[in-house]
Amino acid sequence: MAIKSINPATGKVYKTYPSLTSEEIEQRLVEGEAQYQHYRWTSFSDRSNWLQAAADYLEDHDSGLGRIMTQEMGKPLGAAIAEVKKCAWVCRHYADHGADYLADERSDVGYVRYQPLGIILAVMPWNYPLWQVFRLAAPALMAGNVVLLKHASNVPKCALSIEQVFRKAGFPDGAFQTLLIGADQTAAVIADDRVRGVSLTGSGPAGSQVAAVAGQHLKKVVLELGGSDPFIVMPSADLDAAVETAVTARLQNNGQSCIAAKRFILVDNIADEFEARLVEKYESLVVGDPMQPETDIGPLATPSILRDIHKQVHDCLIAGAKALVGGHVEKLKASLPPELELGNFYPPTILSHIPPGTPADQEEFFGPVALIFRVKDLDEAIALANSTPFGLGASGWTQDATEQQRLINEIEAGAVFINSMVKSDPRLPFGGIKQSGIGRELGRHGILEFVNAKTVCVS
Known part of the structure; x- marks a missing residue:
């Protein structure tokens, strides 16, 4: 299978890149296992220094790496450069705190020593081509594991660039390797005895497939999957801040984010005002070339993503939903310059008056589409927020302390943010529940996912 950078x-x-052959994959597994037998005994100090060097390289090359991301998956260049800087942050975080996170835990009867597992396979998505990889690789490498990366097939230049970052930073050969392989080659790598764990960020079906293979071979997995995050606005909310944040929370990364706010759940008596303000913001957005500084929204990453989001919106409209803005692909394409006419552009869209039984009820919308729902009170808001199979993040907007605590306690999600948008942070654990995933990344929890918590008792 050919792997194309488009x-x-x-x-x-x-x-166009050729997929690795079986013999080439075997060679990388041999190199990874051989390097692990050495790398696992390197000091925390050495690993920290290499991670700091990786952060230095990322910061020195943020513009070039950002351009590669924009060219391969379409995010606005400014957002891509910010992503590179965030990768440097996660490297520095684990360089500074990894040794403390992994220090022996002593008690009256013995102690726990944290030791690496071996080769960790990272199966990563295209939407944050660098960040998703670094948030797994930085803690895994700091813990003494080695990493093999199977990246999404539409971002091969990003995948190879990441390998170069670690090589330029001074990590030993084989500590981090990129495998340019297709999805049909991944199961055999997971099944290999030398691979000790798998981390996947991606869709629910992809997570199920990887988990099934890993479970068959008794491999540890961490899965960060989809989300349909609620953004709940109560009457006491600061509407100026809520609306301003709502635009960023929904449209970050051209709307292609697992933790984007997707369902805007508004209490009736503020719904009209919030809706009107959100429409005004959407109508001012610039869709176009993601390399240009004035562009707010670039293309979706692939034609299939464009087809999927368009069908979801179409099905909602046929069922009786109302498009307050957007929803018409051809009208948008007619407004773009000729050089962009083959691009995967979708208009920023707001759907309201959505009847039950549409894709908006249970599906993740991966694109610049906001779904508005109206409720009468907090009880209804919480029930609607919890009504999907997902449980990744949630954002709640209220100045009432009692309402804040109810949202924190009753929302079924891996993270709840009050009066701010959901975001990942190297200092805090990140992950979901229900069909949004298994396990955690980032923080101390993240580095402990792929280690052996070895109990030690000495008489």
Whole structure:
């Protein structure tokens, strides 16, 4: 299978890469296992220094790495450069705190020593091509594991660039390797005895497939899957801040984020005002070339994502939903310059008056589409927020302390943010419940996912 680097704004193919052969995959597994037998005994100090060097390299090359991301998956260049800087942050965090996170835990009867497992396979998505990888790789490498990366097939240049970052930072050869392979080659790598754990960020079906193979071979997994995050606005909310944040929370990364606010749940007596303000913000957005500084929204990453979001919106409209803004692909395409006519562009869209039984009830919308629901009170808001199979993040907007505590306690999610948008932070654990995932990344919890908590008693 050929792996292509395609510009989603223009449809231009930059380069085609051949998939690795079985023999080439075996060679990388041999190299990874051999390096692990050495790397596992390196000091925390050495690993910290290499991670700091990786952070230095990322910061020194943020513009170039950002351009590669924008060229391959379409995010606005400013957001791509910010993503590179965030990768440097996670490297520095584990360089500074990893040794403390992994220090022996002593008690009256013995102690726990945390030791690496071996080769960890990272199966990563295209939407945050660097960040998703670094938030797994930084703690895994700091713990003494080695990493093999199977990246999404539409971001091969990003995948190879990440390997170069770790090589330039001074990590030993084989400590981090990129595998340019297709999805049909991944199961065999998971099944290999030398692979001791798998971390996947992606869709629910992909997570189920990986978990099934890993379970068959008794491999540890961490899964960060989809989300349909609620953004609940109560009457006491600061509407100025809520609306301003809502735009960013929904449209970050061209709307292609697991933790984007997707369902806006509004109490009736503030719904009209919030809705009107959100429409006004949406109507001012600039859709176009993601390399240009004035662009707010770039293309979706692939034609299939464009088809999926368009069908979801179409099905909602046929069922009786109302498009307050957007929803018409051809009208948007007619407004774009000729060089972008083959791009995967979708208009920023707001759907309201959504009847039950549409895709908005249970599906994740991965694109610049906001779904508005009206409720009469907090009880209804919480029930609606919990009504999907997902449980990744939630954002609640209220100045009432009692309402804040109810949202924190009763929302079924891996994270609840009050009066701010959901975001990941190297200092805090990140992950979901229900069909949004298993396990945690980031913080101390993240580095402990792929280690052996070895109990030690000495008489």
